[in-house]
Amino acid sequence: MSDYTILSLDDVPDVFGGKYPGEMRFLTGDLGTTQVAFTHRRMPPQSGGKGGYGHRHKTQEEIYYVVSGTLQFKLGDEIVDVAGGSAVRVAPETVRSVWNDSDADAELIIVSVRMDDARADGELVEGFWPDD
Secondary structure, three states, rough: OOOOOOHHHHHOOOOOOOOOOOOEEEEEHHHHOOEEEEEEEOOOOOOOOOOOOEEEEOOEEEEEEEEOOEEEEEEEEEEEEEEOOOEEEEEOOOOOEEEEEOOOEEHHHHHHOOOOOOOOOOOOOEEEOOOO
């Protein structure tokens, strides 16, 4: 194994597979990381978790970095707008969801500690962000 890995987004499959607006690519496995989980998401206008669920974790802290565009984050009971070039740290127990309320695509990077079974650490919260 090499001491480094270079990977293009195009080399990683989109987990949405055309069934959901935008793209989400989990780069962690393809990069061969041992400590850090790394996800890229492209969110078209009017896409994300609004009108649906949120999630929280038992132990996993997450950092969301808005690369471009502006996204709305629902964090617990608070909704905040976050512009490109900004990072948001979310504690494990905080229920969260992200929505693109703008008329342009937005890009987002999600970073956390790598876990063997991240799904076991997470919990979906249905009806977390109802439509207005």
